[in-house]
Amino acid sequence: MPVYTVSNVQNLRICVVMVGLPARGKSFISQKIVRYLSWLSIKSKCFNVGNYRRQGAPRPSAEFFDASNEEAYKIREHAVTQAVIDMMNWFADEQGVVAILDATNSTRQRRNWVLKLCRENSIEPMFLESWCDDNDLILRNIADVKTSSPDYKGVDPDVATADFLERIANYEQVYQALDEAQDRDLTFVRLINIAQQVIINKVETYLESRIVFYVMNLHIKPRYIWLSRHGESIYNLEKKIGGDSSLSPRGLQYAKKLPELVRESAGNRDLTVWTSTLIRTQETAQDLPYKQLQWKALDELDAGVCDGMTYEEIEETFPEDFKARDEDKYEYRYRGGESYRDVVIRLEPIIMELERQENILIITHQAVLRCIYAYFMNVPQEESPWMSIPLHTLIRLEPRAYATHVTKIKADIPAVSTYKGKGTSQVGESDSNQRKSAHALIDSDSKK
Ligand SMILES: Nc1ncnc2c1ncn2[C@@H]1O[C@H](COP(=O)(O)OP(=O)(O)OP(=O)(O)O)[C@@H](O)[C@H]1O
Known part of the structure; x- marks a missing residue:
């Protein structure tokens, strides 16, 4: 059964029609929106017309984008039509919620065509x-x-730049910007020079906003x-989850070493440190010479009635819950506590603020870190709760x-592993499940 979040409960379908010169x-904005919405469990997909066009014209030069080039125009028309057909099928067959049509959509005529198709298919443009x-x-x-x-594979960068500028000039010949008077009936947003000025027109639904x-x-x-x-805690040593314990002696050693690790990586940048409200993250941050903020939203996933227990005790006391969590770790909500989905929802303001800020150091907990990492690295929900995020790194x-x-920068201070693989109540990095994860952060020193 699909799980509805507050945002998609209205059975809405939205097509975000990108507009802009090359x-x-x-594409940057489209991909970010898809990542953000997918992270919030809102089914979204980007349809990039350039990728469709490359099937008919893999490496076109600037004259291909001249509006008077009739042959090329046909290929471009075909590409956008294919993209729109695929988009409509995706809405219909896969219960898509937000599609992004990533193309220049530079003329009012093209936009009216998309608008009409959207309206005929009950999709909000x-x-x-x-x-x-x-x-x-x-x-x-x-x-x-x-x-x-790929348009300029093997081409000298200076030649490619000159050609791309010519491509832009061709688009400029026909480009019609959105206009507050002429387009007043449309739902639209204009981002001017990043977000120096933002013009918003007729944005009505919650999801659009x-x-x-x-x-x-x-x-x-x-x-x-x-x-x-945070550094290794007393509870980590005792294999207990949750709680609000202090750091172990090795955890305190990590806290002492952290300023040096950060300095090596950040140089003399002025950072802001965000911690949770729990003792172990604050002790970890105590020697960092930067401004610090505490966020309740960064507290560890609430294990409810299981708070303070070991996984073995949980398996013994609540065997059905233990199994249910392994089967769907993202959705499973601890009795009286939280699921990963709940954590993602409370982390949304953190993500929003992270997008606004520049250099932030976050000291938090395993489950919360998995969720934040999943947002930036586009890790799918079924994998993110199983990612290994080691201590003292x-x-x-x-x-x-x-x-x-x-x-990844290792502190070289030993710590217990708190990683628990599927189907076991034992913790330990040697578990084969986590090694299978494409996003495990354990083995590589750096990863692209
Ligand atoms: N609002 C913005 N205004 C201008 N540049 C931006 C904006 N947002 C991101 N960028 C920058 O744009 C670059 C990415 O360009 P992108 O490929 O997304 O352009 P595009 O408009 O999709 O081009 P094309 O029409 O050729 O596909 C990145 O370097 C990114 O930093």
Whole structure:
């Protein structure tokens, strides 16, 4: 049975129709929206018309995008039609909730065509324009992602840049920006120079407003996010879950070493440290020379009646619950406590704030870290609760245009393993289940 969240309970279907000249971040924004909504269990998918076009024209030069080039126009029409057909099928066959039509959609005529199709299929269209006249930024975007695109495989970067600028000039000939007067009946958002100015028109549903709020918070300044579990705690040594215990002597050693690890990774950047309200994260952060904030939302997953028990005790006392949790760890809610899904929902403001901020170090707990990591790394729900996040390890995330780079920095201070694989009540890293996970953070020193 599908599980509905507050956001998709209304049986809504939304098509976010991207609008914008090339190299304005449309694909970047589309991919972020899909990642954010998927993380919130809202079924979403991006339909990138460029990928469809590449099937008919793998490496076109700028003149292909000249509006008067009739042959090319046919190929481009075919590509967008195929993308829209696939999108409609996805809505119908896979109960999709939010589709993103990632294309330039530069003319009012094209947008009206999409609008009509959406209305005929009971899909709410929301136009999202990224408008930018900052030439330096556009050149940076071209260098960042366009010269390495499959369109320019094997082409000298300077030649590719010149051709891409010509492609933009061709689009500019016909481009019609969204307009407050002419498009006043449409649901639309215009992001002007990232989010220096945002124009919002007729945004009516809750889900649309969530998407708008999210894109308003995005920025593209280079930044890092550091993540660490608290140091080894007394409860970790006793194999107990939950509680509010202090650090073990080795955990305190990690807390002493953490400032050095962070400095090596962050240089003299001014960080802000976020901890949970629990003693073990605050003790871990106590020697860090940065501003610190406590978030209740970063507290560990609440194990309800099982708080303070070992997994062996849980298996003995609540055998059915123990089994049910292994079968669907993401959805299983501890009696009187939380599920992973509950944690994700309470972490939403953290993610939103992380998108707004620059350099943040988060010291929190295993389940919470798994959820945050899953958002940045696009880890599917069935895998994220099984990821191994070791103690005494600093993880650095570097969000880039289409992916997040990960570096793992080990403190070289021994700690127990708190990892529990499927079908066992024993904890330990040697469990074969976690090694199978594509996203296990245990074996590699850095991972892309
Ligand atoms: N709102 C924005 N305005 C301008 N640039 C942005 C914005 N958001 C992200 N970017 C930057 O845009 C680059 C990614 O460009 P992207 O491929 O998404 O452009 P596009 O508009 O989809 O281009 P195309 O039409 O050629 O597919 C990244 O370098 C990213 O930092």
